[in-house]
Amino acid sequence: MRFVDIPGQQGVKNLIQSGFASGKIAHALLLSGPEGCGKLPLALAYASLLLCHQPFDNDACGSCPACLKVGKLVHPDLHFVFPVINQGGDSDKNTSDHWIQDFRRAFLEQPHMELEDWRSAMNADHRQANISRAECYNILSKLGLSAFEGRYKVVILWLAEFLGDAGNLLLKILEEPPDQTVFILVSAEPEQILTTIRSRVRSIRIGPMDSEAIRLALMEMDVQEQRAAMAALACEGNFHKAMGMMNEEPFENSVRWTGFVRLAYSGQQSEAIKWINQNSELGREALKSLLDYGLQILRECYLYREIQRDPRSLREDEKEFVHKFSPFVSAISLSSMQSALEKAAYRIERNGHVRLVLHNLYFDLQEALASEKRRMAKASAPVAQRVSKVTTLQFPMR
Numbered sequence: 001m002r003f004v005d006i007p008g009q010q011g012v013k014n015l016i017q018s019g020f021a022s023g024k025i026a027h028a029l030l031l032s033g034p035e036g037c038g039k040l041p042l043a044l045a046y047a048s049l050l051l052c053h054q055p056f057d058n059d060a061c062g063s064c065p066a067c068l069k070v071g072k073l074v075h076p077d078l079h080f081v082f083p084v085i086n087q088g089g090d091s092d093k094n095t096s097d098h099w100i101q102d103f104r105r106a107f108l109e110q111p112h113m114e115l116e117d118w119r120s121a122m123n124a125d126h127r128q129a130n131i132s133r134a135e136c137y138n139i140l141s142k143l144g145l146s147a148f149e150g151r152y153k154v155v156i157l158w159l160a161e162f163l164g165d166a167g168n169l170l171l172k173i174l175e176e177p178p179d180q181t182v183f184i185l186v187s188a189e190p191e192q193i194l195t196t197i198r199s200r201v202r203s204i205r206i207g208p209m210d211s212e213a214i215r216l217a218l219m220e221m222d223v224q225e226q227r228a229a230m231a232a233l234a235c236e237g238n239f240h241k242a243m244g245m246m247n248e249e250p251f252e253n254s255v256r257w258t259g260f261v262r263l264a265y266s267g268q269q270s271e272a273i274k275w276i277n278q279n280s281e282l283g284r285e286a287l288k289s290l291l292d293y294g295l296q297i298l299r300e301c302y303l304y305r306e307i308q309r310d311p312r313s314l315r316e317d318e319k320e321f322v323h324k325f326s327p328f329v330s331a332i333s334l335s336s337m338q339s340a341l342e343k344a345a346y347r348i349e350r351n352g353h354v355r356l357v358l359h360n361l362y363f364d365l366q367e368a369l370a371s372e373k374r375r376m377a378k379a380s381a382p383v384a385q386r387v388s389k390v391t392t393l394q395f396p397m398r
């Protein structure tokens with residue numbers, strides 16, 4: 001992993017790379033930022049740079065033996081620490097070493113992985129994950145050894161907010177690390193990290209990724225232009241989310257969502273139950289992506305209604321939906337539907353009962369649309385005429 005392989009975040013890259021160029025290597029660095037901002041890949045790019053045999057232009061070369069080992073996460077001087085589920089008893093099982101194969105697999109599959117990906121790779125279900133005291137002792141003993149390749153020893157401590165009080169065991173080594181030792185802490189919630197640790201590290205806050213950088217990165221991955229633009233727009237600077245969108249069939253989302261809204265609009269409850277039964281088997285990630293899609297398309301409807309913004313990044317069938325559905329998406333109905341979708345996404349993320357969540361969503365959408373229709377009917381006469389024309393449009397198109 002090189003800096004050049006990571007989309008955007010030029011400011012953060014410059015900060016790290018200029019530190020390296022000037023020889024001022026922070027012995028403990030904290031990279032923190034929201035989901036999908038690239039913090040873990042940036043940590044790995046920095047580790048690659050420190051361990052590379054022939055860095056070029058303040059970036060790792062990507063092809064020397066050290067880079068190849070870092071790329072597979074098997075470099076003997078690169079250590080990973082991350083939260084693992086506590087399996088009780090045997091403390092060896094509660095360390096990153098025990099889970100390292102799974103971690104490598106998960107990371108190589110998705111370098112922008114986040115906690116939820118990792119929890120599902122561990123089949124964590126409802127079990128807590130943390131970074132234990134046993135883990136901290138493990139780090140201390142590893143860092144007591146000299147570097148295998150005689151260069152740096154690098155520890156990437158991913159999701160350092162999971163350290164809890166065990167982190168106190170690391171205070172001394174963070175304060176006075178052995179020579180050529182670099183800690184790279186990565187965190188999504190830096191405020192949860194012990195203040196005693198935070199005060200000992202150099203902190204770099206990373207913002208969401210630039211949407212243009214995401215669009216270009218997706219296109220480099222051979223994603224079709226329109227789809228890349230749509231995902232870059234919808235992912236809100238979250239590259240992890242943009243990548244997730246690439247794994248699902250976007251067309252499926254639009255077909256599913258259109259179907260669901262049509263049922264909520266017409267109040268066909270028995271058909272809605274069928275839809276819910278079919279789609280409750282989709283899996284939580286797919287459902288979250290469907291809800292995200294729904295939210296995005298509703299916003300497009302509202303913008304089209306208010307400022308006639310034509311949704312250029314949408315496919316033709318989606319545009320048609322936006323054109324036809326936009327009369328029903330006022331600021332009021334948008335707000336109700338948006339809360340309903342956010343509530344559903346929140347419950348799905350927290351393992352709520354999927355069918356129940358979708359039933360509630362159906363009723364909430366139905367109510368929001370019915371209220372909007374009532375408001376439209378009450379509106380003044382000329383408007384009412386316009387509205388009655390609108391409501392006789394065949395909606396939605398399929």
Ligand SMILES: [Zn+2]
Nearest residue numbers: 052061064067
């Ligand atoms: Zn190299």
